[in-house]
Amino acid sequence: HFFPLRGLRCLLFFQSFLEILYRTSSLLVFFASKVLICVVLFQWEVVQKTLNGSQFYAYSVCNVGEPEQDNWLRTTFIQRRPSASRIFVELQFIVRDCNSFDASVPCKETFNLFTSESDADVGTTFRKGQFKKVVTIAPDEITSKNGMRINTETKVVDNLSRKGFYLAFQDIGACVALLSVKVYYKACTATVESLARFPETVAGSENQALREVKGECVENAQSEEVPRIYCTADGEWVVQVGHCQCKPGYEKVGDTCQECQPGFFKAASSDGKCEPCPANTQGLEAGAAFCPCMDGFYQAPTDPITGPCSGLPTAPRDLVATTTQLSAGKLLLSWSPPDDTGGRSDITYSVECQSCEGGACRPCGEKIRYEPASAGLTLTRVTVSELDAHLNYTFIVEAHSGVSMFAGQASARAHKPPSTSALTTSLHYTDPPKITSMTVIEKSVTSLSLSWDVSPRPRLHAPPIRYELTYRKKDDNLDVTTYTVLILEKSSVQISELAPGTAYLFRVQALSSDGSPGGSSIEEQYETLHESTSASILAAAVGGAVMLFIVVVVLFLKRNSHSRQGAEDNYFSKQLKPLKTYVDPHTYEDPNVAVLKFATEIHPSHITKQKVIGAGEFGEVYRGILKVPGRKDVAVAIKTLKPGYTEKQRQDFLSEASIMGQFTHQNIIRLEGVVTKFKHAMIVTEYMENGALDRYLKDHDGEFSSFQLVGMLRGIAAGMKYLSDMSYVHRDLAARNILVNNNLECKVSDFGLSRVLEDDPEGTYTTSGGKIPIRWTAPEAIAYRKFTSASDVWSFGIVMWEVMAFGERPYWDMSNHEVMKAINEAFRLPAPMDCPSAVYQLMLQCWLQDRSKRPRFGDIVSLLDKLLRSPDSLKTIADFDPRVSIRLPSTSGSDGSPFRSVSEWLESIKMSQYSENFTCAGIINMDQVLQMKNEDIKNIGVRLPGHLKRIAYSILGLKDQTSTLSVFAV
Incomplete structure (x- = not known):
C-alpha cells in the first residue's frame, strides 16, 4: 500500500510481508520492511489497477504533455552486507506506447536507474549530484490502449563498498508505472559436499568468476589436504578439491561418519562401508579398524590386515621312502598332503635328515643332496642322495604355511608340532665305493700329481680302501700299447719320469675287499708341460x-x-633433423587459424561430461565420453573455459591445443580435438585413469620395484626425446605434469609454459618475465632465462629423483632462495632410499653445471633400455644417508633426540598416519623409538615395504645423530 506523507511530496511503501527471502536457487533477497520513496520536482501518483481479476498498486507518472520533465523516486537507506559488493535490482514496470498520444507531444519510452552509496542514512535529504547513473531502462513490451503489458528487467549494481546505498528512478518524459522493486544478492548456501563442510559464501563479481572457499571435514573424517571448493558468480558450488573420507573404523552415512558396529571393521580412510569381520577373526568393539585373529589362528606378514586368519596345517600323510639307486645312495621320499591345510593355499614342505649311529642321532650335514631342494617344496616328493650305507636315517617332513612361523617354531623338537611326519630307514650296500672325480694337483715337464674323490663310506666297521691306477701314453698306434699299473692305499699319487709335452690316459678304480677290481671307474686325459x-x-x-x-x-x-671441439659443440653436435618440426602457434597472426590447422573440431553433441576431476588454469576439467559416429566410444578428459573470459584468455587456452595437436607419440598426451565454433570452448584429450604421476606415486609408496620405476622413466625419456627431435623445449617438466594410465604408461602433458627452439641447435628461448619452477629448472635457465633441451634434461633428472623417491618434494621444505644458493654451491639431491646406483649416476649427469656435458635424451633412452635389459644392474644400491634424505628440525628434545615427540618425528618423515599405531603399542617417547627393530615396526602394523624402510632408516639415522644437522652441514 502507498500512503502520502502530509507536508512532503513522499510516499511510504509498507510491504505486506518481510522481504528477506531465501530461494532454492541460492539467491538471497534482502529488502527493508519499509522503503521510503520520495517524489522530487514533479509528483508521481499512486494508482490502483485491476489485472487478471486482482487489484494491484503502482507508482506512476505520465506528464508527457509537459516539457523538460525530471521526476525522481528514491528508496530509503538500504544496508549492505559487507561481503555483498554486487547486488541485483529486479524491476516490474509498465511503459505506455508514445504512438497512443498526439504526435506533437514530446513523449519518451524509457526511464533511468541511479544509485548512491553512503555510510549513514541521510533521511529525506536529496541531491541529484550524489547519484550515479546505472543504466537506462527500456521496455520489451509497450502498453497500448488495448491492453496492459508488464515488463520485468534485472540490472546489476557492482563494486559497492560502503555500508549502504540508495536507489533512485528518474523519469524524463515517459508514461511509466513502477509495480515492483526487488533488491538481492547471490550467495552459495552453506553445504556439505563429500564430507566437507563449507560455509555460506557471497558470490563474487564478474571479475572474480570463481571464489575459492576453504572448508573442513565433518567429525571423524579426514583429508590429506584442506578441502576447497569454488563459488561461481551465479551462486553455485563447482569443482571441489580435496575430498574428505571417513577415518578407519568409521563409515559414511549421509553427510556424517559413524563408527562401525561390533563385528564390523574398516581398515583405511575411504568412502566405503564397514565390512563384516572375515573368517576366524573377532570384532568385539565398535569403531574397529581391523578384526584381530581368534585364539589358534594367525595372519602371515604378507597377508592383508583386512583378510581372514588361518590355522596351522596338519602333518603330511603317508610318508614313504623308496630306494632308487642303492649303490648310489639314493632314496625317493614321497608323502600325501595334509588333511587340513588351515584354509591356506600357500602350503610348502621341508625335509630334515638325521643320521643315527650307536643310538645317537645328529643332523646329516651339508653333504646330503636334495632334489629339487630341502625346503620350500611345493611338490610332495623329494630325492635324497649321497647317503652312506649301513646307517639308519630319520627323515622329518614338515608342512608349512604363511602362518607357521607364529606357532610351529614354538614347539620343542622332541615333541613334534602337528605339522610334522617322521620316517626312519637304512641303506645297505657293499664295497667298493664309487670314484666320483679326478683332478690334477700339479704338473711339470716330466711329472703329474693326481687326486680323486670317492663316494662316502660307512662310519663304522668299514675296511680301508685300495685303488688301482692304470695309465698309458695316448698313441694312435694301438698295436703296441704299454700300460703301467699301480696299487695305492690313498686317493692321490705323483707320477714322475714322464715324457715332456706328452698326453697320458689315466684310469682309477677302487678295489673290493678281496683285492679284485670292482665298482665304477673313471678315465681322464692329462698332458705334461712342454720344455x-x-x-x-x-x-x-x-x-x-x-x-x-x-x-x-x-x-x-x-x-x-x-x-x-667447443664446449657447446660437444652437446649440440650437428645431427639429422627430424622430418617433422614443431611450429609455434604464436607466429600466426590469427591464433584461430593455428587451432584449425593442428586440431580437429568436435561438435559438442559428441561430448558427454560425467564428473569434475579438477580445476585448471582456465576452468574446470571433466572426465567424459567422446561419441563420434563410426568410432568406438572413448573416455576423455575435457578442459573447459570458465565464463566471462576475455579474448586473450580464449586464445591462450586454445594455444595449448595448437601445440598438442602437432605431436604423435605414445608417451605424449594425445589430443582428441577441440570445440571452438560454439559458445563454450573445450579441449578434449585422452583420459589417463591414474592422474598425475607425483600424486600416484605418493598414494602407492613402496609398492613398485626399481625395475618398474625405471620402466616409467624410460617412457618419459622417450616422450622427451621425441619433443627434442622436433626442436621443442618443454620448460615445465615435472612429475606433476606427467600423467599415468592403467597400464602404468607415463605421458608428458601440460604445454602451457612450452616454447619452440630456433632452427639453429644453439637457439634458445629467452623470456623477460613469468614464473619459473625453481626446483625443477636448470641454473642457466634461472639466471639468464635461457631454455634449451639441455635445461629439459636437468628437469628430467629432478623427475627421476621424484619417481625413485615415490613423489617426495624435491629439496624438501627448503625455500626457493635456499635451493638456488645450494645448487650454486654444488649441492645436489642425495640418492633416494633403495635407488639403484646406475640410476643415481644418471641423475648426477643430468645435473652437471656445464650444460654441454649433460646427456641428450637419446643417450638417456639408450641407457635406460640397457638397464631394463639387464635387471641385475639395478641390484647395486646407491649410498643412502637418512640424515640428508630425511630432513631434521632445528630444535632438540629434552631427551637428546632431535625431536620433542613421536608425532613430531613421524610428521617430519611423512609417516604421521602411523601415530595411532605407535600410541596403541605404548611407544610414547623417542627413547622407546630408538630401541625399535624391524620386527617391532612390523608388529605395530606397518606393513607396506616402502613405509617400513622409511621408518627403519630414520631410526638408523637418529641413532647415528649426535647433533642437529642441516642439509648444508652434511
Whole structure:
C-alpha cells in the first residue's frame, strides 16, 4: 500500500510481508520492511489497477504533455552486507506506447536507474549530484490502449563498498508505472559436499568468476589436504578439491561418519562401508579398524590386515621312502598332503635328515643332496642322495604355511608340532665305493700329481680302501700299447719320469675287499708341460704389455681430438633433423587459424561430461565420453573455459591445443580435438585413469620395484626425446605434469609454459618475465632465462629423483632462495632410499653445471633400455644417508633426540598416519623409538615395504645423530 506523507511530496511503501527471502536457487533477497520513496520536482501518483481479476498498486507518472520533465523516486537507506559488493535490482514496470498520444507531444519510452552509496542514512535529504547513473531502462513490451503489458528487467549494481546505498528512478518524459522493486544478492548456501563442510559464501563479481572457499571435514573424517571448493558468480558450488573420507573404523552415512558396529571393521580412510569381520577373526568393539585373529589362528606378514586368519596345517600323510639307486645312495621320499591345510593355499614342505649311529642321532650335514631342494617344496616328493650305507636315517617332513612361523617354531623338537611326519630307514650296500672325480694337483715337464674323490663310506666297521691306477701314453698306434699299473692305499699319487709335452690316459678304480677290481671307474686325459712353456709365457706377457700401451695411446689421441671441439659443440653436435618440426602457434597472426590447422573440431553433441576431476588454469576439467559416429566410444578428459573470459584468455587456452595437436607419440598426451565454433570452448584429450604421476606415486609408496620405476622413466625419456627431435623445449617438466594410465604408461602433458627452439641447435628461448619452477629448472635457465633441451634434461633428472623417491618434494621444505644458493654451491639431491646406483649416476649427469656435458635424451633412452635389459644392474644400491634424505628440525628434545615427540618425528618423515599405531603399542617417547627393530615396526602394523624402510632408516639415522644437522652441514 502507498500512503502520502502530509507536508512532503513522499510516499511510504509498507510491504505486506518481510522481504528477506531465501530461494532454492541460492539467491538471497534482502529488502527493508519499509522503503521510503520520495517524489522530487514533479509528483508521481499512486494508482490502483485491476489485472487478471486482482487489484494491484503502482507508482506512476505520465506528464508527457509537459516539457523538460525530471521526476525522481528514491528508496530509503538500504544496508549492505559487507561481503555483498554486487547486488541485483529486479524491476516490474509498465511503459505506455508514445504512438497512443498526439504526435506533437514530446513523449519518451524509457526511464533511468541511479544509485548512491553512503555510510549513514541521510533521511529525506536529496541531491541529484550524489547519484550515479546505472543504466537506462527500456521496455520489451509497450502498453497500448488495448491492453496492459508488464515488463520485468534485472540490472546489476557492482563494486559497492560502503555500508549502504540508495536507489533512485528518474523519469524524463515517459508514461511509466513502477509495480515492483526487488533488491538481492547471490550467495552459495552453506553445504556439505563429500564430507566437507563449507560455509555460506557471497558470490563474487564478474571479475572474480570463481571464489575459492576453504572448508573442513565433518567429525571423524579426514583429508590429506584442506578441502576447497569454488563459488561461481551465479551462486553455485563447482569443482571441489580435496575430498574428505571417513577415518578407519568409521563409515559414511549421509553427510556424517559413524563408527562401525561390533563385528564390523574398516581398515583405511575411504568412502566405503564397514565390512563384516572375515573368517576366524573377532570384532568385539565398535569403531574397529581391523578384526584381530581368534585364539589358534594367525595372519602371515604378507597377508592383508583386512583378510581372514588361518590355522596351522596338519602333518603330511603317508610318508614313504623308496630306494632308487642303492649303490648310489639314493632314496625317493614321497608323502600325501595334509588333511587340513588351515584354509591356506600357500602350503610348502621341508625335509630334515638325521643320521643315527650307536643310538645317537645328529643332523646329516651339508653333504646330503636334495632334489629339487630341502625346503620350500611345493611338490610332495623329494630325492635324497649321497647317503652312506649301513646307517639308519630319520627323515622329518614338515608342512608349512604363511602362518607357521607364529606357532610351529614354538614347539620343542622332541615333541613334534602337528605339522610334522617322521620316517626312519637304512641303506645297505657293499664295497667298493664309487670314484666320483679326478683332478690334477700339479704338473711339470716330466711329472703329474693326481687326486680323486670317492663316494662316502660307512662310519663304522668299514675296511680301508685300495685303488688301482692304470695309465698309458695316448698313441694312435694301438698295436703296441704299454700300460703301467699301480696299487695305492690313498686317493692321490705323483707320477714322475714322464715324457715332456706328452698326453697320458689315466684310469682309477677302487678295489673290493678281496683285492679284485670292482665298482665304477673313471678315465681322464692329462698332458705334461712342454720344455718351451716358460718362454711362451714370457712372450705372452710382453705381447700383452705392448697391446695395453697401444690402447692407452689411442684413447689419449681420441680424447685430445674431442677436447679441440667447443664446449657447446660437444652437446649440440650437428645431427639429422627430424622430418617433422614443431611450429609455434604464436607466429600466426590469427591464433584461430593455428587451432584449425593442428586440431580437429568436435561438435559438442559428441561430448558427454560425467564428473569434475579438477580445476585448471582456465576452468574446470571433466572426465567424459567422446561419441563420434563410426568410432568406438572413448573416455576423455575435457578442459573447459570458465565464463566471462576475455579474448586473450580464449586464445591462450586454445594455444595449448595448437601445440598438442602437432605431436604423435605414445608417451605424449594425445589430443582428441577441440570445440571452438560454439559458445563454450573445450579441449578434449585422452583420459589417463591414474592422474598425475607425483600424486600416484605418493598414494602407492613402496609398492613398485626399481625395475618398474625405471620402466616409467624410460617412457618419459622417450616422450622427451621425441619433443627434442622436433626442436621443442618443454620448460615445465615435472612429475606433476606427467600423467599415468592403467597400464602404468607415463605421458608428458601440460604445454602451457612450452616454447619452440630456433632452427639453429644453439637457439634458445629467452623470456623477460613469468614464473619459473625453481626446483625443477636448470641454473642457466634461472639466471639468464635461457631454455634449451639441455635445461629439459636437468628437469628430467629432478623427475627421476621424484619417481625413485615415490613423489617426495624435491629439496624438501627448503625455500626457493635456499635451493638456488645450494645448487650454486654444488649441492645436489642425495640418492633416494633403495635407488639403484646406475640410476643415481644418471641423475648426477643430468645435473652437471656445464650444460654441454649433460646427456641428450637419446643417450638417456639408450641407457635406460640397457638397464631394463639387464635387471641385475639395478641390484647395486646407491649410498643412502637418512640424515640428508630425511630432513631434521632445528630444535632438540629434552631427551637428546632431535625431536620433542613421536608425532613430531613421524610428521617430519611423512609417516604421521602411523601415530595411532605407535600410541596403541605404548611407544610414547623417542627413547622407546630408538630401541625399535624391524620386527617391532612390523608388529605395530606397518606393513607396506616402502613405509617400513622409511621408518627403519630414520631410526638408523637418529641413532647415528649426535647433533642437529642441516642439509648444508652434511
